[in-house]
Amino acid sequence: MGKLFIKQNINYLALTLFFICFATILYSKPAFIYNNDGSLKHFGVGYKNKSVLPMWFIVIILAVLSYTSVLYLVTFSKNMY
Structure with missing residues (x-):
């Protein structure tokens, strides 16, 4: 992928x-x-069926990291093809 393509499609690449x-x-x-049993754990501490990292929190963090990683790729890539 060329740098111009990445710059024009930041949101698309972050979503992908x-x-x-x-x-x-x-x-x-x-x-x-x-x-x-395959069900999602609820948010909480102190119980075996609860988690400090529930799925909704992981989704938010993953979305932010995806977007910032694509921005980092666009900003700091010097030798791209």
Whole structure:
């Protein structure tokens, strides 16, 4: 991909990166997000069926990281093709 394409499609690329990472999380079903029966853990501490990192928080952080990583790629890539 050329640098011009990335600059013109920052939102599209950030959204694509987000969906790829989110699908990976959904497919892997990590134990700190999911219960043994496959349901999502609720937010909280002190119980085995609660998590400090619920899915809604991970989605927000993942969206911010996806967007900032594409912006970082556009801003700081010097030798792109």
